[in-house]
């Protein structure tokens with residue numbers, strides 16, 4: 467497969483290059499030259515093994531990775547060790563909605579789906595004599611999932627930058643206690659957008675590149691700007707759809723809607739790519755929290771990041787620059803994209819053309835405030851005996867609002883993106899469960915609900931703190947040079 471930058475200048479001739487490079491040199495994001503339709507055999511639909519779906523779908527895009535090797539990688543990535551349920555996910559029927567639980571991986575967030583496999587792609591892609599430095603900004607869940615994915619991997623280093631005050635205490639503890647010889651979690655004073663933009667600059671920094679070139683180190687990214695992360699996420703939409711077919715909840719070919727709690731626009735873009743590749747999806751319900759820049763965008767055609775940034779109880783969605791939206795706009799209006807991105811960079815805002823806006827009709831933006839999310843958590847627990855996290859709650863609220871405004875009886879598949887145990891303070895507040903600290907609240911929620919605590923979140927407070935660097939964002943580049951420079955010597 468050939469790849470092209472959304473901004474048109476950078477072209478690559480293989481999936482490997484696109485995965486290792488992460489971000490294009492013109493500042494754009496890599497896209498495959500085309501998306502072929504997925505061809506799932508009846509046999510695969512009958513067998514319903516997640517790894518079969520992954521093989522067919524990933525190889526449709528990454529068609530230059532050897533099939534046999536790809537299958538080996540998939541088997542390792544989606545193994546019983548990495549996911550605690552069969553076939554990596556579960557679809558639960560709650561209040562006539564189908565909740566796709568994507569949080570049964572190693573770090574209890576959906577990020578595990580992509581970050582269990584991305585390290586293998588990068589190892590495959592890299593030159594034997596080169597080392598790889600993975601740089602990643604996180605709004606909470608990517609960081610831990612990436613650290614786990616890359617830990618102790620040969621010839622790679624991973625540095626995760628997280629906003630010190632922008633992640634939940636549990637998310638932070640997950641990163642601070644990270645073990646591994648090649649892992650670094652670094653706190654940034656600032657928010658996710660600032661961390662992400664400082665990193666994007668680092669990627670295109672000449673001095674840094676030259677320094678790393680001398681040391682034989684290539685930079686890559688584990689953020690969802692990396693196409694190697696996006697592609698594995700397409701798989702679960704197909705899998706969940708056919709799970710519903712198999713359980714006779716929908717007919718094969720029936721059109722459904724999809725709802726996704728959205729931050730950087732990666733997960734919902736993967737759903738859209740599933741549609742491009744042949745899955746019958748009607749509307750996409752884009753759920754945001756109080757940082758509702760996407761809600762306004764889909765309602766008005768104006769993207770405006772010049773607004774107050776809020777810290778909410780769904781921190782992984784506290785984002786004002788949703789990077790992957792660029793990929794959607796590229797698919798819809800490639801010749802207009804550069805002017806939009808230019809305007810975003812210079813003015814923090816852009817307005818899309820009427821035609822482009824029309825082409826986005828299937829995207830429906832809704833948002834929920836913090837207290838509305840807590841109300842939903844309480845309601846779903848009391849009425850339907852289903853406990854969800856704050857991000858999923860934002861999405862459930864968006865779906866309720868969508869259904870109020872639209873007479874639409876298509877079934878809805880809703881992505882549940884994290885275990886509620888990652889956000890105990892909010893769950894405690896919603897259900898009136900208290901405790902001396904987050905860890906104690908986890909125990910109390912467990913006692914009251916009897917829902918098992920995921921292995922990786924047990925006794926987190928008793929683990930040793932191994933990562934404790936905090937810096938100003940101006941020093942990101944320096945810190946990268948220090949870490950990667952030092953590592954080269956030993």
Ligand SMILES: *Cc1c(COP(=O)(O)O)cnc(C)c1O
Nearest residue numbers: 607729730731732733782883884
């Ligand atoms: C990352 C994350 C999101 C947002 O996903 P995007 O792909 O960035 O839109 C939503 N919920 C949780 C729990 C997350 O970790």
